[in-house]
Amino acid sequence: xxxxxxxxxxxxxxxxxxxxxxxxxxxxxxxxxxxxxxxxxxxxxxxxxxxxxxxxxxxxxxxxxxxxxxxxxxxxxxxxxxxxxxxxxxxxxxxxxxxxxxxxxxxxxxxxxxxxxxxxxxxxxxxxxxxxxxxxxxxxxxxxxxxxxxxxxxxxxxxxxxxxxxxxxxxxxxxxxxxxxxxxxxxxxxxxxxxxxxxxxxxxxxxxxxxxxxxxxxxxxxxxxxxxxxxxxxxxxxxxxxxxxxxxxxxxxxxxxxxxxxxxxxxxx
Numbered sequence: 001x002x003x004x005x006x007x008x009x010x011x012x013x014x015x016x017x018x019x020x021x022x023x024x025x026x027x028x029x030x031x032x033x034x035x036x037x038x039x040x041x042x043x044x045x046x047x048x049x050x051x052x053x054x055x056x057x058x059x060x061x062x063x064x065x066x067x068x069x070x071x072x073x074x075x076x077x078x079x080x081x082x083x084x085x086x087x088x089x090x091x092x093x094x095x096x097x098x099x100x101x102x103x104x105x106x107x108x109x110x111x112x113x114x115x116x117x118x119x120x121x122x123x124x125x126x127x128x129x130x131x132x133x134x135x136x137x138x139x140x141x142x143x144x145x146x147x148x149x150x151x152x153x154x155x156x157x158x159x160x161x162x163x164x165x166x167x168x169x170x171x172x173x174x175x176x177x178x179x180x181x182x183x184x185x186x187x188x189x190x191x192x193x194x195x196x197x198x199x200x201x202x203x204x205x206x207x208x209x210x211x212x213x214x215x216x217x218x219x220x221x222x223x224x225x226x227x228x229x230x231x232x233x234x235x236x237x238x239x240x241x242x243x244x245x246x247x248x249x250x251x252x253x254x255x256x257x258x259x260x261x262x263x264x265x266x267x268x269x
Contacts, residue, residue: 026107027218033105034230037179039098039209039237041115042069044185048200048247053193062199064192064244065257066117066133068207070098070183100138100179103213110139110149111179112212117192119205119244129195133188133207140178152182189257200247209237 044067050060103111114135118128136150143149193199210223225233 023217027215030105030107030215030218032230033102034232035102036232036235037100037102037211037237038235039100039181040069040071041098041207041209041237041239043067043207043239043242044069046242046245048244050247059197061193061197062247064117064199066188066192066207068115068134068183068186068188068239070115070181070186070209098181100181100211101177102179103211104140104178107215107218108140109143109214109216110137112137112214113150113181114210114212116208116210117205118208119202122196131190131192133190133192134186135189138178138181187257191257199244201244203243204241205244206241207239209234 046067047065048062049065051063052058052060100111100113112135114132116130116132118130120128137146137148139146139149194202212223213221215221223234223237224231227233
């Protein structure tokens, strides 16, 4: 009853019980952390070209190459406040358009950010087709460095000098919080193709921003567009509808993709 083994089992059982309750408390506490994400997503350019899915394939398919802006200034948020002295009840405030910093709290390890293209299928009874064109892993400031994490593009002034410096490993712009994203004329990581092999002149396509918050402990949370308690729905994050252009007769310009900052897609994150 009082052997060393029994005492060790009792201590270990007490430790795991306390650790479980602490982890559960941390996981549940994030619901009181306010979230107010916002994003501005705009289409910059779209081209449709022909190519082979494999170098040994004899059949060519149509591929769409989409460039986008995840940036572009500010939007105006109206604040309803009670009148005080001569202050009007309605105040406006300019807020950065692509600001996902409120997704980061004490329990956030990293945020998996992605942009999808959604377009109608050829058949009316089939659901819309959806394809990812760009993604990134944005770590919190306390997360250990991993080569699969996203590296934010440097500015023109520091692009040449900071390529080998510590600044080049930043997952967000300098002097900015995690979740501040500024991308202009961003090339895609993945080109879009359809199961039919044809995508030219398809219409009513949209770009949408999505994310997956990965905590240290607890459940994963995905993109929300509705208010839920302290968590506000995403403002913006969807482009205007656009059409895929007809197939180019000549060779298209600059239809390459980017690998992002990960540099090693095969390693686990």
